[in-house]
Amino acid sequence: MTFAQDPEPEPKCRTTFCNSISSGRCETLALSRMIRIVRTLAGIAERDEHGERKMQKHLVLSGVKALALTLACFGSFPSQSIAAESCVTWFASNGPKWREPQDTAMALTEPHCYAWRLFIALNWPADISAKAPNQNAIFGADGPVVWETWRNANNRAPDTAFPPNGTDPGDWLASPAVSMVELPLSSEDALPLQQLERIRTMGGSNTAIPSFDVDSAQFSINETRLNKETYEFIRENELYNLDGQKKLFDSGAADVIFPAQAKEIKAQWRKISEADKPRYHWATHTESDGTVTIFGLTALHITTKDLPNWLWATFEHIDNKLPEDAGGRPGNEGWKLQSVDKFACSARPYDCEGIPENIGLQGTKWQNYRLRGAQTDFIDSRGNTTLLANSQPEQGFQTTSSCISCHARASVNGDGDRLKFFKPNGEGFVGPPDPTAFGDAATGNRAFTQLDFVWSFFRARPKQP
Helix, strand or coil: CCCCCCCCCCCHHHCCHHHHHHCHHHHHHHHHHHHHHHHHHHHHHHHHHHCCCCCCHHHHHHHHHHHHHHHHCCCCCCHHHHHHHHHHHHHHCCCCCCCCCCCHHHHHHCHHHHHHHHHHHHCCEEECCCCEECCCCCCCCCCCEHHHHCEECCCCCCCECCCCCCCCCCCCCCCCCCCHHHCCCCHHHCCCHHHHHHHHHCCCCCCCCCCCCCCCCCCEEEEEEECHHHHHHHHHCCCCEHHHHHHHHHCCCCECCCCCCCEEEEEEEEEECHHHHHHCCEEEEECCCCCEEEEEEEEEEEEECCCCCCEEEEEEEHHHHCCHHHCCCCCCCCCCCCCECCCCCCCCCECCCCCCCCCCCCCCHHHHEEEEEEECCCECCCCCECCCCCCCCCCCCHHHCCHHHHHCCCEECCCCCCCCCECCCCCECCCCCCHHHHEECCCCEECCEECCCCHHHHHCECCCC
């Protein structure tokens, strides 16, 4: 899932960025944050030096700003208002809300606010042909949004990043964006990748999942999409087929590093009624006989490489909260973990059920979506593992779901094998990854190349002759 949940409220030193640094109990956290900032800036410099992708100047400056903020907090500084005001000030400004944020400092210090910035920018109505935001559109208007124009990870989609024959998927604009809802309905799309792998891990036995039956009320459509920077990195490095990934391992690479602008989304759609349309972002599917089915967006994962280990955020429609037997929608498991949103519920962020005020959500369909949480690290300041789950794609294992921990295992070896998504009992991996899973650092023997938290590489197929 995408929300970091503690079993109890975090210590006071964690409530604001500077408080966390000034408190002796949190010196380790402060140093960790400084190291992350330095690593981010070093990564930017390295990418520039090798010419892989020139970074925007404001991204570097935002990293410097974050480092300066960290250092400033060691002195007397009115820290109580910094984190709150920076985000509020941005949303109160006249700046374009459709512009994708690229703010390392905010992602690091205010992940919940940053998640909402991403939510608005990526759900902005799209200029479909340009695969970009329609700057003249009104937020909340019906029709495709920005992330729906990104490249699809699904092999059978015409705009796929991973063609089933392993060939070059072409230029970013070469294939027009096609909604997954518009494609012929298939049980292949009923479950997200992690659910399919969970079934395989458990030997085919798993009842706590949405139905495969396309005619059932539970049928849902899942999709994963890659933004331009993610897609072009994969294409430029010929990682869109399994041959290229195996070659990467054989080259001796320990890992790959995506550019800081890289983003992915994972979305889930469910059948809804005509009466539900005003409360959902929706799309329609038309059968060959003319039958029209309406699908509403129920879940949206967003992840961005603004931080070295990415920032993870997950959103759900409020209807998902109730399980089916309590008046919820068919197939709902309900929310097994509390929502955590320090931006919408600053006074009581745990079990938050509201949305932020005055950021443009009220009066639109998007006011019915909730941030379940955001995740930036494997553990909290006291060493507790962080959890993040969405009741839709993580149905059946919400309480052992950690986006960052699962994706840290994204990998490949010379045979095309990968680390497992799940433990044999179907539980997810939580906490920091086991370094020995990737090889023996002492001897230099590598077992797997780490793929920078991107499980979409799993979709790659061998190149056909």
